[in-house]
Amino acid sequence: MAEPMKIRARIEGDAADVKVLMSHPMETGQRKNEKGELVPLHFIQSVIATHNGKTVLDAQWSQAVARNPFLGFRVKGAKPGDKITVSWTDNTGDKGSVETTVAAS
Amino acid sequence: MNHLRRTLLKLAGAAGTMTLALGAGLLKSGSVLAAVWNKAGFEAKATPDALKALGVSSAQSSKDIVITAPDIAENGAQVPVTVTSRIANTQSISIIADKNPFPLTSTFEFSNGAEGYVSTKLKMGQTSSVIAVVRADGKYYTASKEVKVTIGGCGG
Numbered sequence A: 001m002a003e004p005m006k007i008r009a010r011i012e013g014d015a016a017d018v019k020v021l022m023s024h025p026m027e028t029g030q031r032k033n034e035k036g037e038l039v040p041l042h043f044i045q046s047v048i049a050t051h052n053g054k055t056v057l058d059a060q061w062s063q064a065v066a067r068n069p070f071l072g073f074r075v076k077g078a079k080p081g082d083k084i085t086v087s088w089t090d091n092t093g094d095k096g097s098v099e100t101t102v103a104a105s
Numbered sequence B: 001m002n003h004l005r006r007t008l009l010k011l012a013g014a015a016g017t018m019t020l021a022l023g024a025g026l027l028k029s030g031s032v033l034a035a036v037w038n039k040a041g042f043e044a045k046a047t048p049d050a051l052k053a054l055g056v057s058s059a060q061s062s063k064d065i066v067i068t069a070p071d072i073a074e075n076g077a078q079v080p081v082t083v084t085s086r087i088a089n090t091q092s093i094s095i096i097a098d099k100n101p102f103p104l105t106s107t108f109e110f111s112n113g114a115e116g117y118v119s120t121k122l123k124m125g126q127t128s129s130v131i132a133v134v135r136a137d138g139k140y141y142t143a144s145k146e147v148k149v150t151i152g153g154c155g156g
Helices: B003-015 B018-023 B047-053
Strands: A006-012 A015-021 A044-051 A054-061 A070-076 A083-090 A095-101 B065-068 B079-085 B090-097 B104-110 B117-122 B128-136 B139-149
Touching: A006 A083, A006 A095, A015 A083, A044 A070, A054 A070, B047 B090, B065 B128, B065 B139, B079 B090, B079 B128, B079 B139, B090 B117, B104 B117
Parallel strands: none
Antiparallel strands: A006 A015, A015 A070, A044 A054, A044 A083, A054 B104, A070 B117, A083 A095, B065 B079, B079 B117, B090 B104, B090 B128, B128 B139
16 A cells, blocks of 8 residues: 555466565554554455456455565466466455566576 | 445445345456455354354365474564465465464465465464365365464554
């Protein structure tokens, strides 16, 4: 949310290895701010990744995923130049999304 | 308020359920329809209840599931966990932190060539088993690894 998402997709063996770094507070609803108030629950619930438009990963998260979430996954058969997108939706309805092309190894 | 959100809220008001919005094709993550968030699973306070909500009645222990996580996590707020399933036709991986207030942390469904592999970072409240549940060809398999946590990361 504060910064754009970072993504890198590179061929490793017979698959594209994708690494994504998202910017999100992933608040558990248990943390208190400087004033002693509870910071409300605010976390990414859904992450979808596509490869050339087809869904490859459909993830559901809880508030237990770490702040500024990291995600790594692999897509077999992906080729350099293929398109990878990663999109998220959080519990307030906010969204984020990034896309990249697969780089050769 | 954007058009989609207004439509969703109107529908939710009329029908009172997100399920209807999903059925109407209005609930999207990006441009693809996302699975409905497993509220029962994520709000379960004990691992057996989380497993039940995932639809797991029994899971076979498997050495073909490799959990890579630190033996000792210095920072419970950022515990790196990687799960690799060598089981053929892995459809999903779910990750449970047994002693977290809400043990189910995440589920990942794979399709169209995605491998049974996921790497992420989790918050762990205290030393606990990290349990991976894999669904492959409709059957469930499991493995676990203990991660010691020196400073808990769930907040509060």
